[in-house]
Amino acid sequence: MAEEKQQDVQKSFMEETGGHKGIFKWILSTDHKRIGLLYLYSIMSWFFIGVTLGLLMKLELIAPGKTIIGAQAYNATFTVHGVIMIFLIVVPGLPAIFGNFFLPIQIGAKDVAFPKLNLLSWYIYVLGSILVVLSLFMGGGPPDTGWTFYAPYSFKTGTNMLPAVLGAFVLGFSSILTGLNFIVTIHRMRAPGMTWFKMPIFPWTLYGTGWIQLLATPVVGITLLMVLGERLFGIGFFDPAKGGDPILFQHLFWIYSHPAVYIMILPAMGVISEIIPTFSRKTIFGYKAIVASTMAIAFVGYFVWGHHMFTSGMSGTALFTFSILTFIVAIPSAIKVFNWVSTMYQGSISTEVPFMWAASFIFVFLVGGLSGLVLGALATNVHVHDTAFVVAHFHFIVFGGVGFSFFGAIHYWFPKMFGRMYDRSWARTGWVVFFIGFIALYGPMFYLGIKGMPRRYFDYLPEYHGPNIISSLGALTLVTGFLIIVINLFKSAKHGEKAPMNPWGGTNLEWQIPSPPPLENFDEIPTITKAPYKYD
Amino acid sequence: MSHVHRDDLGSKMGMWLFIFTELLLFGGLFITYAVYRSMHTQAFHLASEELDVTIGTINTVILLISSATVAMAITAIQKKNKKLSLAFIGTTILLAFIFLVNKYFEWGAKFEHGLFPGSDYLAELGYGDILFFGLYFFMTGLHAFHIIVGMVFLGFIFFRIKNDRITFDNFQLLENGGLYWHLVDLIWIFLFPLFYLVA
Numbered sequence: 001m002a003e004e005k006q007q008d009v010q011k012s013f014m015e016e017t018g019g020h021k022g023i024f025k026w027i028l029s030t031d032h033k034r035i036g037l038l039y040l041y042s043i044m045s046w047f048f049i050g051v052t053l054g055l056l057m058k059l060e061l062i063a064p065g066k067t068i069i070g071a072q073a074y075n076a077t078f079t080v081h082g083v084i085m086i087f088l089i090v091v092p093g094l095p096a097i098f099g100n101f102f103l104p105i106q107i108g109a110k111d112v113a114f115p116k117l118n119l120l121s122w123y124i125y126v127l128g129s130i131l132v133v134l135s136l137f138m139g140g141g142p143p144d145t146g147w148t149f150y151a152p153y154s155f156k157t158g159t160n161m162l163p164a165v166l167g168a169f170v171l172g173f174s175s176i177l178t179g180l181n182f183i184v185t186i187h188r189m190r191a192p193g194m195t196w197f198k199m200p201i202f203p204w205t206l207y208g209t210g211w212i213q214l215l216a217t218p219v220v221g222i223t224l225l226m227v228l229g230e231r232l233f234g235i236g237f238f239d240p241a242k243g244g245d246p247i248l249f250q251h252l253f254w255i256y257s258h259p260a261v262y263i264m265i266l267p268a269m270g271v272i273s274e275i276i277p278t279f280s281r282k283t284i285f286g287y288k289a290i291v292a293s294t295m296a297i298a299f300v301g302y303f304v305w306g307h308h309m310f311t312s313g314m315s316g317t318a319l320f321t322f323s324i325l326t327f328i329v330a331i332p333s334a335i336k337v338f339n340w341v342s343t344m345y346q347g348s349i350s351t352e353v354p355f356m357w358a359a360s361f362i363f364v365f366l367v368g369g370l371s372g373l374v375l376g377a378l379a380t381n382v383h384v385h386d387t388a389f390v391v392a393h394f395h396f397i398v399f400g401g402v403g404f405s406f407f408g409a410i411h412y413w414f415p416k417m418f419g420r421m422y423d424r425s426w427a428r429t430g431w432v433v434f435f436i437g438f439i440a441l442y443g444p445m446f447y448l449g450i451k452g453m454p455r456r457y458f459d460y461l462p463e464y465h466g467p468n469i470i471s472s473l474g475a476l477t478l479v480t481g482f483l484i485i486v487i488n489l490f491k492s493a494k495h496g497e498k499a500p501m502n503p504w505g506g507t508n509l510e511w512q513i514p515s516p517p518p519l520e521n522f523d524e525i526p527t528i529t530k531a532p533y534k535y536d
Numbered sequence: 537m538s539h540v541h542r543d544d545l546g547s548k549m550g551m552w553l554f555i556f557t558e559l560l561l562f563g564g565l566f567i568t569y570a571v572y573r574s575m576h577t578q579a580f581h582l583a584s585e586e587l588d589v590t591i592g593t594i595n596t597v598i599l600l601i602s603s604a605t606v607a608m609a610i611t612a613i614q615k616k617n618k619k620l621s622l623a624f625i626g627t628t629i630l631l632a633f634i635f636l637v638n639k640y641f642e643w644g645a646k647f648e649h650g651l652f653p654g655s656d657y658l659a660e661l662g663y664g665d666i667l668f669f670g671l672y673f674f675m676t677g678l679h680a681f682h683i684i685v686g687m688v689f690l691g692f693i694f695f696r697i698k699n700d701r702i703t704f705d706n707f708q709l710l711e712n713g714g715l716y717w718h719l720v721d722l723i724w725i726f727l728f729p730l731f732y733l734v735a
Contacts, residue, residue: 113546180553188546218557222564226674234654235670237568242670243663248571252564 010518012419030115031519036101037417038122043097044486046088046129051479053081058441058475060458061468074458075144076159080136082147083164087171088129090402091260094267095213096125096178098409099206101417103182105510106200108191108528110520113184117177124174131167135160146456148257151238151249155230162231169224172217175263179213182206191509193528197291200508200532201284204291205270208298212259212266216302220256223249250312254305262301264398266294268405269336272358275412276340277533278506279355280347284533286339293332300329310381319378326376333369337362352504353427357408360435364404368396371446386456389449392442400438407431407485414489415499419516422492430488434481440474507533544708551712555719558682562723565675569730572667579664584735586651587672588642592732595638596724602631603721606690606714616704618697625694628717632687639680643673672731679727682720689713 013033017025026034056077060067069077100118104111112118136142143164145154154161186207190199227249229235236242238249277284284290306314306322314322340362349355371393374380384390415421444467449455453464460468502511513521573580609624646669650657653670693713696702702710 113543114550117550176554176557180550180557183553184546184550187549188543214553214557215560218560219564222561225678226564226568229653229670229674233673235674236653236666237572237670237674242659242666243572243576244667245571248568252567 010514010523012514012516013519014419014516016519028119030111030119032100032104032111032115032118033417033517035118035122036097036099039092039096039100039125042122042126042129043089043093046084046133049133050081050084050089051482053077053084055475055479057081058472061460062472063468064460064462064465066458069458071458072141072144075456076136076142078456079143079146080132080164083132083135083143083168085398086147086260087168088132090264090398091175092125092171092178093264093402093406094271094409095182095206095209095263096121098202098271098413099178099182099209099267102413102510103185103203103206104189105513105517105521106203106508107186107189108194108509108522108526109185109189110522110525112181113188114181118181121174121177121181124170124177128167128170128174131163131170135162135164135167138163148253149224149227150253151227151230151244151246152240154227155239162228165224165227165231169221169228172221172224175213176217179210179217183210183214186210191525191528197288198528198531201273201287201290201294202267202270205266205273205294208294209263209266212263212298212301216256216259216263219252220260223252223256226252247309247312247314250309251305254308255302258305258308259298259301261398262297264402266297268361268402269294271405271409271412272340272361273336274506274508275354275358275408276343278412278504279352279358280344280349281505281535282343282347282533283531283535284339285342285345286335287531287533289335290339293335296332297329300325300332304329307376307381310378311385323376323378327373330369330373330376333365337366337369353424353431354408354412354504356428356431357404357411360431361401361404361408364396364400364438368393368400371396384449386454387449388445388453388455391455392445392449395442395445400442407434410489412504413510414492415503416510416515416517418493418496419499420492420494420496421499421503422496423488426484426488430481430485432481433484434478437474437476437478437481441471441478442474444468444471444474507535542706547708547712548715551715555715558719558723562675562678562726565671565678566726566730569671569675572664572671573734576664576667579662580668581735583661583665583668584731584733586646586649587732587735588645589732589735591638591642592728595635596728598631598635598638599721599724602628602635603718605631606717610707610710610714613697613702613707613710614704618700621710622694622697625690625697629687629690629694632683632690636680636683639676643676646673675727676731679720679723682723686713686717686720689716 013031016031018029020028026038029035056069057074060069060074060077100112138160141159143159143161144157145159145161149161149165149168154165186199186203226235226237230238234242236244238244238246240246273284273290304322304325306318307326310319310322340358371389375384375390375393411422411427448464448467448471451464453460499515501513501515503515504511509526510517512526605624606628609621609628612618612621612624646652651665651669652658653666653673658666658669690713693702693710696709
């Protein structure tokens with residue numbers, strides 16, 4: 001009862017306006033929780049555009065030949081779908097939304113180290129994302145290179161490459177500043193007694209992510225600038241007609257863009273490591289192994305970029321090396337899976353919605369990860385390179401990995417963020433529909449890829465028709481599930497019953513403060529004596 | 537609810553991390569340079585002779601001195617000498633400006649000779665020259681942009697000192713400005729031999 005009383009006394013951060021009204025209490029606030037929500041709303045808006053574009057593609061592929069959009073429009077659709085989904089949603093997604101909201105709370109701090117810089121990162125994010133979305137509507141037609149901007153086509157095509165490339169460059173800045181902010185926050189602002197190894201896993205994964213953001217993003221930044229220089233001034237670095245080398249572009253691009261996959265997946269693993277102990281009522285199994293494997297993934301992830309280029313032309317030695325390194329990166333990922341499963345073993349599992357998302361995450365992550373090994377092996381790679389198999393693989397990892405943990409995270413932390421509970425039966429329905437849709441959408445693509453259906457074509461041979469119908473129907477199911485989830489959460493944020501301080505029986509700091517948290521999170525900065533995830 | 541949170545060490549750490557990212561940004565270009573120089577060693581050697589070593593040397597000296605003056609500005613503020621600190625910051629900005637003026641004339645001369653990306657004259661010279669001058673303009677251009685950013689940053693610091701927002705016991709921002717300026721200087725120290733002295 002004493003807890004509930006405290007909750008009534010303290011004003012929540014939503015009621016603290018800083019003297020501003022309307023939208024200004026959001027866009028002028030440096031409170032990390034408001035910034036997290038700003039990211040949530042902006043990222044969700046772009047996500048709707050990305051989903052629409054994805055759905056357009058699947059509708060086009062429901063039958064051979066032209067169905068609703070033609071070849072050029074299809075090229076533009078998969079390009080902008082990719083750019084939006086990668087640069088606007090999955091790269092910033094988990095760190096910017098849940099990292100901003102929960103990192104300071106989980107380490108017992110009042111805010112991040114640089115609150116103003118944090119707000120600036122959001123402004124930069126919005127600027128970059130508007131540039132990217134503008135490329136859809138400006139004069140020359142939407143970009144059609146694929147999200148990878150491969151040279152030399154990216155500076156030969158007449159479409160709107162400038163805003164798209166510039167937008168991706170600007171978004172890199174936002175990503176760097178967020179990573180920098182988190183690293184300094186974790187180094188400098190942990191509560192007294194919270195040693196490195198008393199930190200929950202989610203901050204650890206944000207720490208690894210922060211370093212990748214810092215060390216990899218500048219490389220793609222300069223590469224995109226070189227593409228701009230190529231388009232605007234003809235500097236010739238990637239233009240074979242001027243002595244340049246397009247393969248060099250691919251190397252520089254993937255030096256960032258492969259580690260970027262770990263920017264996406266590490267925080268997702270962090271979220272899962274939060275959810276599973278809470279709903280198993282058990283200390284996480286092998287805390288140190290999870291931390292070590294997080295750092296190992298961040299480190300080894302730098303040296304595997306070449307596996308995107310097995311058919312581009314590299315020496316045999318390079319091919320073998322990249323292939324072996326790719327296999328090595330699977331080891332720490334597998335360690336995590338074993339740890340999660342071991343955490344559940346003999347636990348007292350309650351199958352709440354966040355747990356269902358986490359459990360299904362493990363499943364799709366396994367499928368995605370193991371199919372990644374098929375692609376990492378040189379011989380099989382040549383067979384399935386640039387087929388629907390690749391599309392299935394990275395959607396299982398990126399959409400399955402990040403998307404499932406995103407929905408897990410929002411269902412887990414929703415009561416804390418909005419101070420209200422959601423309708424659990426609708427949330428469960430949403431999960432079931434979404435999961436069925438997901439498997440139906442991407443599962444058949446593995447088969448299609450092995451049978452030889454190439455990716456990035458608006459048309460296909462009649463023999464591929466059957467699986468494509470299942471896939472397109474899966475897309476419609478998935479979107480239905482997505483809408484159920486979003487509508488349920490929206491309604492619950494307004495009308496749900498009031499959430500208690502600790503609805504799930506979690507042990508970390510965020511469950512020891514009111515829902516929603518007060519402006520400075522803690523009355524008094526807590527002193528930490530226990531290791532995380534301790535159930536006595 | 538203004539939380540007076542001040543953490544000089546954290547602030548410095550943030551600046552160092554940012555400097556890492558800057559180094560990696562240029563790192564991408566240094567790699568590109570390394571690749572193309574190893575492919576076109578002879579052409580890079582000859583193209584480098586087109587550059588004016590004298591102006592390059594003068595600019596190097598100017599930047600080194602400016603690094604010294606910005607360091608002295610920090611020492612001055614630590615010794616509570618506000619006026620001297622302002623003078624040193626002013627000198628640094630002035631030296632940066634002179635650097636840019638030299639750069640302007642240098643670039644102008646190259647344009648006059650038709651040595652710029654996309655020119656017909658350069659296209660006739662061959663791959664090595666195209667890449668050398670492409671890299672030259674891109675890298676020194678990006679560096680010049682960093683000089684301008686550094687000038688704006690130091691100008692902002694100048695007014696902060698003037699308004700006593702930066703004082704002898706609260707000068708982390710000035711130190712960060714100094715760090716950034718040393719970075720700009722350091723990058724030039726690498727650019728200078730790679731372009732001017734490989735001949």
